[in-house]
Amino acid sequence: MKVEPDTPGVDDPGPGRRLGVDVGTVRIGVAISDRDARLATPAETVDRVTGFKDRDGADIDRLVQLVTDYDVVEVVVGLPRDLQGNGSASVKHAKEIAFRIHRRTNVPVRMADERLTTVVATNAMRAAGTSEKQGRKFIDQAAAVEILQSWLDGRKTNLKENES
Incomplete structure (x- = not known):
């Protein structure tokens, strides 16, 4: 099943902080951008507790709190796909977390291509x-x-291209 990520800059909410979310089955990695939406920095790791049929647990509460605390204008959740662009089993987890954040914050939540991000991150840490x-x-x-x-x-690239 082909799964398409959202395109950065489309329906852009404008200036402000973005929250990046890497959904795993055990942990959720969180990053935050500066107010100019130029640089992403690590924020924290949240233990994953909410299952598909569960009510929102402490993990969802914490993500919602971060959206509020940082006055986030857009949440970007990694969409785990294989190299052919097919959705992995983890897509359901990512979409579920995205849905729950949006339902409770009403902030736009985008699904971003995250192919190889864990590999890149692991190699960087090893280096x-x-x-x-x-x-x-x-x-x-x-x-x-x-x-x-x-x-x-x-x-940034998309907004520049659409300016001219």
């Missing part, structure tokens, strides 16, 4: 000398930074 064991709690944040930074770069 920095962080062991895999030490890095586990940071790898999800690093992946969220990759997702968000890629979105911010795509947004």
Whole structure:
């Protein structure tokens, strides 16, 4: 099943912070942008507790709180696809979290292509000398930074192209 991500800059809410979210089955990595939506930085790792049929748990409450605390104008959730663009089983998890955030905040939630972000994040941490064991709690944040930074770069390009 082909799964298409959203396009950065389309229906753009304008200036303001963006929240990047890397949804895993155990942890959720979170990144935040600056107010100019230029640079993504790691925010935190949230333990995943909410299952498909559950009421919103502490993980969803925390994500909603971050949207409020940072006055976020757009949330970018990684869409896990394989190299052919097909959705993996994790797509359901990402879409579920995206739906719950949107339902409670009414902030636009976009699905961004996240192919290879965890690989890039893992390689970067390894290059920095962080062991895999030490890095586990940071790898999800690093992946969220990759997702968000890629979105911010795509947004900047898209907005520039549509200006001219």
